[in-house]
Amino acid sequence: MENLQELIESADTLQTLEVARIEIFGKKGILAAEFAKMKSVPNEEKKEFAKNLNIEKAKLTGLFDAKKSLLQEAALSESMKKDGVDVTLFNSYNESGALHPVNETMNKIIDYFVSMNFSIEEERLVEDDFHNFEALNLPKYHPARDMQDTFYMNDDYVLRTHTSPVQIRTMMNKKVKPPIRMISPGSVFRRDFDVTHTPMFHQVEGLVVDDEGKVSFAHLKFILEDFLHYMFGNEIEIRFRPSYFPFTEPSAEVDISCVFCEGKGCRICSHTGWLEVLGSGMVDPNVFKAVGYENVSGYAFGFGVERFAMLIHRIPDLRSLFEADLRLLEQFR
Numbered sequence: 123m124e125n126l127q128e129l130i131e132s133a134d135t136l137q138t139l140e141v142a143r144i145e146i147f148g149k150k151g152i153l154a155a156e157f158a159k160m161k162s163v164p165n166e167e168k169k170e171f172a173k174n175l176n177i178e179k180a181k182l183t184g185l186f187d188a189k190k191s192l193l194q195e196a197a198l199s200e201s202m203k204k205d206g207v208d209v210t211l212f213n214s215y216n217e218s219g220a221l222h223p224v225n226e227t228m229n230k231i232i233d234y235f236v237s238m239n240f241s242i243e244e245e246r247l248v249e250d251d252f253h254n255f256e257a258l259n260l261p262k263y264h265p266a267r268d269m270q271d272t273f274y275m276n277d278d279y280v281l282r283t284h285t286s287p288v289q290i291r292t293m294m295n296k297k298v299k300p301p302i303r304m305i306s307p308g309s310v311f312r313r314d315f316d317v318t319h320t321p322m323f324h325q326v327e328g329l330v331v332d333d334e335g336k337v338s339f340a341h342l343k344f345i346l347e348d349f350l351h352y353m354f355g356n357e358i359e360i361r362f363r364p365s366y367f368p369f370t371e372p373s374a375e376v377d378i379s380c381v382f383c384e385g386k387g388c389r390i391c392s393h394t395g396w397l398e399v400l401g402s403g404m405v406d407p408n409v410f411k412a413v414g415y416e417n418v419s420g421y422a423f424g425f426g427v428e429r430f431a432m433l434i435h436r437i438p439d440l441r442s443l444f445e446a447d448l449r450l451l452e453q454f455r
């Protein structure tokens with residue numbers, strides 16, 4: 123069998139190796155012929171004969187495999203040398219990407235408020251208790267803190283549960299004086315996970331402050347109605363519903379007529395015909411006190427961007443926005 127080893131070793135191309143393979147391992151090859159000799163071997167020698175032959179076969183197979191990968195590598199580097207890839211060549215299969223629906227919705231929101239002369243403020247994601255709660259009229263042990271189950275870093279720091287602390291940071295910024303017209307887009311964090319909640323999501327906060335008497339609920343109502351019609355179309359109905367937030371007084375939640383059933387009532391709007399989209403109100407005097415403002419009035423609002431994206435694109439499960447599933451994302455190309 124020496125010469126069989128040589129047959130493999132002397133192959134210098136994949137083609138000659140293939141010829142050797144057929145000659146050695148093929149159905150009518152040398153090994154097959156050797157195995158066929160079993161029939162004429164005396165019974166007591168059969169076991170020994172088969173064992174030796176199998177050892178030989180395994181040796182040859184190992185040799186063959188090693189030789190094959192050697193030759194394949196050589197062939198590959200040869201062909202790379204010969205036909206290099208032209209990376210500048212136009213590729214007609216290039217697929218373009220698209221903005222994620224959350225970014226797309228965020229951009230649309232920002233466009234609206236920038237066109238209305240609002241500035242954009244961005245702030246830190248790890249907030250202290252004072253800015254996230256205390257200054258927003260949410261003292262320690264206030265039951266309303268339960269509305270926002272929180273990731274605490276330690277006793278004093280939290281992953282911000284809303285974008286409202288940016289109101290405080292903006293008003294306390296020495297370089298900023300009323301009139302203020304700002305929005306603050308960004309991520310926020312809560313201990314929630316179900317079809318309409320994820321632990322990280324995005325909000326946009328709005329704040330308008332000017333001399334006392336210059337900013338009223340009528341201004342708030344105008345801007346939010348105009349904004350919601352811009353986002354959801356002029357056909358939708360809008361209603362302001364009295365509500366409670368610690369940092370606004372009076373407070374209102376804003377509903378739009380259900381975009382799924384056009385207000386007739388369906389499972390998604392719990393058969394009310396309305397969907398809640400936004401919190402808002404006139405800035406509570408205690409908030410102005412906390413930041414040292416006097417003789418001003420203002421309004422504020424805040425809402426979740428994922429919820430807007432879901433309603434605009436009729437996405438039934440909010441969590442799917444964070445699954446990076448191309449079947450969803452490709453629809454936005």
Ligand code: DAH
Nearest residue numbers: 284286401402403422423424
């Ligand atoms: N921060 C509130 C939340 O996360 C939303 C909100 C409600 C913001 C009313 C406001 C507001 O500025 O006036 O639920």
